Amino acid sequence: MTEKQIIRTIKKISLDTDHRFCFIANYVLSNLDSIEKMTINQLAKATYTSVATINRFVKFLNLDGYKELVHIIKYFKNSLQGDQITYSLTSNSLILNAYNNIISSLDETSKLTIEQQDTIKNLISKIKKALKIAVFAVGGTFNIAKDFQQKLLRIGFNITAVNDFHNGYLLANQLNNNDLAIFVSYSGETLDLIKLAQVCTKNNVQIAVVCKATNNTLSNLSNYLINISSNEKIDRLVSTTSRFSLLFALDLIYIFLLSTDLKNYTELLEKTMISKF
Numbered sequence: 241m242t243e244k245q246i247i248r249t250i251k252k253i254s255l256d257t258d259h260r261f262c263f264i265a266n267y268v269l270s271n272l273d274s275i276e277k278m279t280i281n282q283l284a285k286a287t288y289t290s291v292a293t294i295n296r297f298v299k300f301l302n303l304d305g306y307k308e309l310v311h312i313i314k315y316f317k318n319s320l321q322g323d324q325i326t327y328s329l330t331s332n333s334l335i336l337n338a339y340n341n342i343i344s345s346l347d348e349t350s351k352l353t354i355e356q357q358d359t360i361k362n363l364i365s366k367i368k369k370a371l372k373i374a375v376f377a378v379g380g381t382f383n384i385a386k387d388f389q390q391k392l393l394r395i396g397f398n399i400t401a402v403n404d405f406h407n408g409y410l411l412a413n414q415l416n417n418n419d420l421a422i423f424v425s426y427s428g429e430t431l432d433l434i435k436l437a438q439v440c441t442k443n444n445v446q447i448a449v450v451c452k453a454t455n456n457t458l459s460n461l462s463n464y465l466i467n468i469s470s471n472e473k474i475d476r477l478v479s480t481t482s483r484f485s486l487l488f489a490l491d492l493i494y495i496f497l498l499s500t501d502l503k504n505y506t507e508l509l510e511k512t513m514i515s516k517f
Contacts, residue, residue: 348469370420428456
C-alpha cells in the first residue's frame with residue numbers, strides 16, 4: 241500500500257469501534273506530534289497494550305516494522321501542512337500567506353534541484369538522444385506539461401503531451417527503448433499515470449518523473465527522478481503552490497537543455513518566433 245492508502249486504513253480502523261485496533265488507531269491520529277518521537281514501548285504503554293499488540297497492528301497495515309509506521313506518520317503530518325485558506329484572514333493576510341507559501345515552496349525546490357544536478361544532466365542527455373518524447377499529465381498539471389512540450393517543440397524535438405488515459409495508452413504502447421516518457425505529477429500517486437508508466441516499463445521505455453519529494457509509486461518506476469517540494473497537502477482541493485514548483489523544475493530542465501547548445505537553440509527559437517504584428 242502507498243502512504244495515502246495506509247493513512248486511509250488507519251482512519252477507517254479508528255472509526256470502527258468493533259475493530260481490535262480501533263483504540264490504537266485513534267490514539268495515533270490524535271497524537272501525531274508525539275508518535276514520531278515515541279518508542280514502540282512508549283506507544284504500547286500509552287495505549288494500554290503490549291509491544292506484541294503494536295507489532296500486530298503494524299503487521300496488519302502491511303508495514304515492515306514500527307519505524308515504517310513512524311515514517312508514515314511523518315508523511316501524514318507533512319501532507320496536512322498546506323496553504324490552507326482561512327476565512328477569518330484579511331485580504332492583506334491572504335495575499336501575504338499565498339506569497340510566502342509560493343516563495344517557501346520555490347526555495348525548497350531550488351535547493352532540491354541543486355542536489356539533483358547530475359540527474360538533470362543525465363536526463364538532458366537522454367532527451368537529446370530520444371527519437372520520441374511523450375509527456376504525461378492530468379488535470380491542471382497538464383497545463384504545465386503542455387508548456388514544457390511546446391518549448392521543446394520549438395527547438396526541434398519530436399515531443400507529444402497527452403492528458404487522458406485513452407490517448408496516453410495508445411501513445412505509451414508506441415514507445416520503445418529509443419524513446420523517453422516524462423510523467424508530471426505532484427503526488428506521484430495518480431492512478432492513470434501509474435498505469436501508463438507500467439505500460440512504458442513493460443515496453444522498456446526509460447521514464448522521467450517530476451513529483452513531490454516523498455516515496456511514491458511513480459518515483460519507484462522512474463529512471464530519472466526530479467523531486468519538487470511543496471507545502472500543499474496531498475489531498476488538496478485546489479492546486480496552488482505545487483504548480484509553481486512543477487513549473488520551476490521543468491523550466492530548469494529546459495534552461496539546462498538550452499545551455500548545452502545555446503547558439504543552435506537560439507537560432508531555432510528565432511526561426512520559430514511568430515511575429516505579433
